[in-house]
Amino acid sequence: MEVRILQVGLGLLFLLAAQHAPAVAIPSPQCQKMCGNVEIEYPFGIGVNCSLAPDFNISCKEVQDGIYKPFSGSMELLNISLTHGTVRVLHSIPSYCYNTSTMLMNVSRFAGIDKRGTSFRFSATLNKFTVIGCNTLAYISDSNGTGYQSGCVATCTGPSALTDGSCSGIGCCQTAIPRGMDYYRAGFAKGFNTSQIWNFSRCSYAVLMEAAEFNFSTAYITTNKFNNTGSGRVPMIMDWAVRNGKMSCPVARRNESGTYACLSHNSDCVNSTNGPGYICNCSKGYEGNPYLPGGCKDVNECNQSPCPSRGGICHNEVGRYRCSCKTGRKFSKQNNTCDLDNGLIIGVTIGFLVLVIFSSSGYMVFQNRKMKKVKQEYFSQHGGLLLFERMKSERGISFTLFTEAELIHATNNYDKSRIIGKGGYGTVYKGIIKDKMHVAIKRCTLISERQKKEFGQEMLILSQINHKNIVKLVGCCLEVEVPMLVYEFIPNGTLYELIHGKNRALQISFSTLLRIAHEAAEGLNFLHSYASPPIIHGDVKTANILLDENYMAKVADFGASILAPSDEEQYVTMVQGTCGYLDPEYMQTCQLTDKSDVYSFGVILLEVLTGQVPLKLEGADMQRSLSSNFMSAMKENNIDALLASHVKEQESTELIRGLAELAKQCLNMCGANRPTMKEVADELGRLRKLALHPWILIANTESESLLDGASSTNGFEIDVATTTGYPTQDGDNAPMNPRSLYYAR
Numbered sequence: 117m118e119v120r121i122l123q124v125g126l127g128l129l130f131l132l133a134a135q136h137a138p139a140v141a142i143p144s145p146q147c148q149k150m151c152g153n154v155e156i157e158y159p160f161g162i163g164v165n166c167s168l169a170p171d172f173n174i175s176c177k178e179v180q181d182g183i184y185k186p187f188s189g190s191m192e193l194l195n196i197s198l199t200h201g202t203v204r205v206l207h208s209i210p211s212y213c214y215n216t217s218t219m220l221m222n223v224s225r226f227a228g229i230d231k232r233g234t235s236f237r238f239s240a241t242l243n244k245f246t247v248i249g250c251n252t253l254a255y256i257s258d259s260n261g262t263g264y265q266s267g268c269v270a271t272c273t274g275p276s277a278l279t280d281g282s283c284s285g286i287g288c289c290q291t292a293i294p295r296g297m298d299y300y301r302a303g304f305a306k307g308f309n310t311s312q313i314w315n316f317s318r319c320s321y322a323v324l325m326e327a328a329e330f331n332f333s334t335a336y337i338t339t340n341k342f343n344n345t346g347s348g349r350v351p352m353i354m355d356w357a358v359r360n361g362k363m364s365c366p367v368a369r370r371n372e373s374g375t376y377a378c379l380s381h382n383s384d385c386v387n388s389t390n391g392p393g394y395i396c397n398c399s400k401g402y403e404g405n406p407y408l409p410g411g412c413k414d415v416n417e418c419n420q421s422p423c424p425s426r427g428g429i430c431h432n433e434v435g436r437y438r439c440s441c442k443t444g445r446k447f448s449k450q451n452n453t454c455d456l457d458n459g460l461i462i463g464v465t466i467g468f469l470v471l472v473i474f475s476s477s478g479y480m481v482f483q484n485r486k487m488k489k490v491k492q493e494y495f496s497q498h499g500g501l502l503l504f505e506r507m508k509s510e511r512g513i514s515f516t517l518f519t520e521a522e523l524i525h526a527t528n529n530y531d532k533s534r535i536i537g538k539g540g541y542g543t544v545y546k547g548i549i550k551d552k553m554h555v556a557i558k559r560c561t562l563i564s565e566r567q568k569k570e571f572g573q574e575m576l577i578l579s580q581i582n583h584k585n586i587v588k589l590v591g592c593c594l595e596v597e598v599p600m601l602v603y604e605f606i607p608n609g610t611l612y613e614l615i616h617g618k619n620r621a622l623q624i625s626f627s628t629l630l631r632i633a634h635e636a637a638e639g640l641n642f643l644h645s646y647a648s649p650p651i652i653h654g655d656v657k658t659a660n661i662l663l664d665e666n667y668m669a670k671v672a673d674f675g676a677s678i679l680a681p682s683d684e685e686q687y688v689t690m691v692q693g694t695c696g697y698l699d700p701e702y703m704q705t706c707q708l709t710d711k712s713d714v715y716s717f718g719v720i721l722l723e724v725l726t727g728q729v730p731l732k733l734e735g736a737d738m739q740r741s742l743s744s745n746f747m748s749a750m751k752e753n754n755i756d757a758l759l760a761s762h763v764k765e766q767e768s769t770e771l772i773r774g775l776a777e778l779a780k781q782c783l784n785m786c787g788a789n790r791p792t793m794k795e796v797a798d799e800l801g802r803l804r805k806l807a808l809h810p811w812i813l814i815a816n817t818e819s820e821s822l823l824d825g826a827s828s829t830n831g832f833e834i835d836v837a838t839t840t841g842y843p844t845q846d847g848d849n850a851p852m853n854p855r856s857l858y859y860a861r
């Protein structure tokens with residue numbers, strides 16, 4: 117199979133090459149290859165019909181008797197790099213000297229290079245505009261100074277102020293230039309009074325030059341000589357590219373007139389990074405001149421001894437290499453070693469793998485096409501078309517269908533550092549969409565065939581859920597095998613961390629916890645009442661209650677519930693929910709109902725009351741589960757032992773009893789006897805109000821009032837303010853029980 121694809125791929129390449137061959141002139145073998153000790157490689161050439169374009173025409177001049185040097189235009193050429201698309205040239209240094217304090221004398225006050233309309237650009241990455249002097253303002257600009265103009269100021273008070281190797285404004289200044297420049301002019305601002313410095317610094321210099329070749333020396337100022345190459349000229353890097361027609365790679369490759377310059381097989385087109393056009397590179401595993409037919413030759417990787425030194429044998433192949441090991445040893449790809457082995461000839465297998473990985477470009481093209489098709493298939497498989505249609509007809513849905521590439525970019529290719537959550541269900545990454553919007557991207561582990569088909573439909577329902585206590589689903593990606601969900605990013609951790617985490621030290625007040633629980637209940641109630649049949653969360657737990665900037669509760673992960681399997685067989689393979697929170701009835705019937713969420717919420721109430729985790733992994737079996745401990749304590753009418761000390765000491769027995777009773781109802785073994793989420797939310801609201809009444813009485817006897825943590829900047833510090841009016845209704849600004857003051861401080 118693979119061999120055939122390869123053949124097709126190569127055949128295609130030959131065909132393409134054949135199409136191009138007659139149109140592009142090929143330099144004759146008589147063309148001069150060397151000038152002095154510089155190799156002139158095509159597309160550059162010396163003389164008629166030897167270069168690809170007039171821009172690449174090099175003249176080889178005799179500079180002294182018998183010494184020849186190559187010139188491109190008026191600039192001496194030092195080096196040509198085909199792989200980087202650069203040339204190194206020498207050019208003279210504009211300078212400005214003064215010999216008395218008042219008389220100004222310019223050696224060459226203006227200088228510039230004009231490469232407009234050519235294939236050359238000044239490299240913006242490798243060059244710097246460099247200015248040397250002690251009372252100097254030099255400027256650089258494009259052709260008429262209207263497009264680009266910049267300057268650099270170098271000053272110094274005396275020779276002692278200068279430092280070797282440091283170019284940061286004292287005697288020396290450097291600045292970068294923008295991309296795309298093909299003309300530059302450097303000049304000096306005149307009229308600077310040099311009377312204070314002329315006795316130790318008599319010249320200023322300003323030149324665009326290769327940054328790596330420059331190292332400031334105080335001698336440049338004190339000896340009045342900036343002549344680091346000994347020729348009065350400095351090296352500069354120019355980017356070149358095939359710019360005829362200003363074509364980018366895709367256009368050039370398709371070009372009918374056959375001017376595509378990458379003539380060699382196994383060559384790649386690379387867009388120029390500086391201006392229009394492109395350069396050619398040999399593909400990986402090949403080296404040579406991609407501009408000549410057959411120019412890219414196989415690299416003999418074995419010369420670099422890439423295989424294990426002990427027992428390894430390197431086999432060079434066209435475009436790649438493979439390693440094998442002497443008999444009796446096995447190849448470890450991880451360590452790149454040949455380990456003693458009693459097993460199989462793994463080297464062959466590895467060799468085959470290397471073969472597959474480094475397979476030819478023809479195969480890659482095929483792969484790409486296949487990938488695109490696969491993506492489309494996934495998209496429609498997941499109901500993407502339906503979703504797309506509905507989104508078009510129902511305007512105003514703020515829901516995005518992301519491409520796989522967008523999510524890869526947003527998560528930096530699923531970088532490990534971006535992981536914010538991990539579990540049986542999959543992995544959650546933090547992502548940044550379009551470089552500004554922070555999102556949480558959930559990559560599920562697997563879903564069933566049935567769910568795949570209905571995914572688009574489900575997404576449509578979920579995308580319309582809009583409640584202040586529910587994390588918003590902003591989009592999804594259907595192009596992948598297992599769809600990915602994109603949620604808004606909620607920054608302040610979870611209720612779990614608040615109750616059990618290290619941040620416990622932040623001392624959150626009980627009334628704030630109660631508010632968060634109430635908000636979570638409201639969110640779940642909304643989910644249950646939004647659609648029919650109800651949207652069941654399926655994994656209610658403190659870790660799924662996120663906290664926003666204001667420490668307001670946001671129920672997360674509800675999308676998972678819809679993916680929850682309904683038949684027993686799937687249950688075995690994919691356990692939803694979390695131990696310690698699981699509805700015992702669900703365990704028996706495998707039927708997830710809205711009351712399963714109520715049960716789990718009961719466990720949350722217990723965590724709030726007791727500060728304990730739902731399931732302790734150490735300790736005697738009997739004491740493991742928080743809910744069973746609580747239920748037996750309720751039976752014995754002895755829940756005090758379970759309560760967190762601050763709750764016991766500071767909260768009214770009425771409130772505690774009310775919450776315990778509510779939790780008990782939620783934890784009823786029989787789902788039908790549990791209250792609905794609405795009843796739970798209402799009761800929590802009532803209990804919170806109840807907590808306010810004693811406060812109003814006590815508050816009148818104290819001179820301070822308190823604002824809820826939610827309204828303070830960090831959510832935990834309790835602002836002590838003297839306010840006159842007390843809010844009477846609950847809500848975000850509900851005052852907290854003053855007795856929590858002692859706990860909170």
Ligand SMILES: *[C@@H]1O[C@H](CO)[C@@H](O)[C@H](O)[C@H]1NC(C)=O
Binds near residue numbers: 141164165
């Ligand atoms: C250069 O090429 C042109 C067109 O192919 C041809 O007519 C001309 O004779 C060539 N000149 C030399 C010096 O080879």
Ligand SMILES: *[C@@H]1O[C@H](CO)[C@@H](O)[C@H](O)[C@H]1NC(C)=O
Binds near residue numbers: 167173
């Ligand atoms: C290159 O320059 C030489 C002189 O140095 C000139 O004779 C020749 O025509 C030029 N070739 C092209 C392609 O411009």
Ligand SMILES: *[C@@H]1O[C@H](CO)[C@@H](O)[C@H](O)[C@H]1NC(C)=O
Binds near residue numbers: 195197
């Ligand atoms: C040209 O550049 C290459 C790679 O940057 C380098 O190895 C070579 O020494 C350079 N040759 C000259 C003459 O500078």
Ligand SMILES: *[C@@H]1O[C@H](CO)[C@@H](O)[C@H](O)[C@H]1NC(C)=O
Binds near residue numbers: 216
């Ligand atoms: C300043 O330069 C001018 C021109 O080169 C020269 O004639 C004059 O002697 C110089 N003055 C001093 C003080 O060096």
Ligand SMILES: *[C@@H]1O[C@H](CO)[C@@H](O)[C@H](O)[C@H]1NC(C)=O
Binds near residue numbers: 221222223225
């Ligand atoms: C100094 O530069 C100005 C402006 O380019 C020019 O007119 C003048 O002739 C120059 N003077 C000397 C001494 O080179």
Ligand SMILES: *[C@@H]1O[C@H](CO)[C@@H](O)[C@H](O)[C@H]1NC(C)=O
Binds near residue numbers: 261263
């Ligand atoms: C200055 O140069 C830019 C680009 O080279 C050109 O578009 C513009 O018309 C020029 N302006 C003047 C006044 O010459």
Ligand SMILES: *[C@@H]1O[C@H](CO)[C@@H](O)[C@H](O)[C@H]1NC(C)=O
Binds near residue numbers: 280281331332333
């Ligand atoms: C620059 O030159 C100084 C001495 O003049 C030397 O210590 C330093 O290492 C040089 N830096 C570079 C980057 O070459």
Ligand SMILES: *[C@@H]1O[C@H](CO)[C@@H](O)[C@H](O)[C@H]1NC(C)=O
Binds near residue numbers: 218309310311312
């Ligand atoms: C330059 O400055 C000195 C003192 O700092 C002053 O005496 C002299 O007149 C100034 N020259 C000019 C041309 O302004």
Ligand SMILES: *[C@@H]1O[C@H](CO)[C@@H](O)[C@H](O)[C@H]1NC(C)=O
Binds near residue numbers: 316
């Ligand atoms: C240069 O001249 C100034 C005043 O004209 C003086 O203060 C300074 O010490 C002199 N520097 C040197 C290195 O001679």
Ligand SMILES: *[C@@H]1O[C@H](CO)[C@@H](O)[C@H](O)[C@H]1NC(C)=O
Binds near residue numbers: 343345348
């Ligand atoms: C630069 O130095 C070389 C040798 O040291 C010398 O021949 C040349 O004249 C100097 N050039 C300038 C502009 O100072």
Ligand SMILES: *[C@@H]1O[C@H](CO)[C@@H](O)[C@H](O)[C@H]1NC(C)=O
Binds near residue numbers: 366386
């Ligand atoms: C080259 O540039 C074109 C147009 O800007 C773009 O469509 C193409 O993807 C680029 N190709 C590569 C290989 O970057």
Ligand SMILES: *[C@@H]1O[C@H](CO)[C@@H](O)[C@H](O)[C@H]1NC(C)=O
Binds near residue numbers: 455
């Ligand atoms: C890699 O080498 C280390 C010791 O250098 C060895 O412990 C380990 O087992 C090797 N791994 C494999 C896969 O052979």
